Amino acid sequence: MFSRNLTKKEIEMIGTIEGFVREKHAQSTAHDYSHVLEVARRAIEIAGRISEPVDPFILICGALFHDLGRVGVPTGAMHGIRGAAFVEQFLKASWVDKATGKKILRIITRHTPTSHIPPESIEEKIVYDADTLDRFGWIGILRGIMGKAGSIEDIIEKVIAKRSEDYNLLIFEESKEIGRAAHENSLFFLNELRKALKKRSKEIRELPLPEGP
16 A cells, blocks of 8 residues: 655656656667556556555656666666666756665666565565566567567477466565466467467478379
């Protein structure tokens, strides 16, 4: 649950951040602005379901900024740490106090396992789960396949294993409830695709070849 209401000043800052992030993610693909908005939406949903008090300003800012470190680079390696460094400069130029800014930066750093620093605060854990939830469902499947190298069979096997791991690593039971149906649908579709690929491979291997005289 949210511990308080947003102030007018905070709402205006969130609007400024939203515009800034929208512009920066304009050329992104798998982690585009729609992903950012979905993570913010899911973060608000999770916060509304849990009993622990959540600061809405820190949570929403962290969710909007979380993938900024992916912008302009070919890989997401260490994007949490990279993004936090950029956002630190943004926040220094704003009215946001140092203590609040630090909490926002921690969300950005800790939302991804690539930073090797697990989430600790309630807001950090919520954004971690919200980000994970967008890996399920039809769009999540598409994001998991886009840009991957290798055969489609290998990609499908890796996505199936990764999505099952992602679901099991969700922190809150409330997050698992939110994502259960999308996760199950994802696995069903991926398994159907797996069976179709195996059937096609079998048919190709058994294709009768023209014999000579």
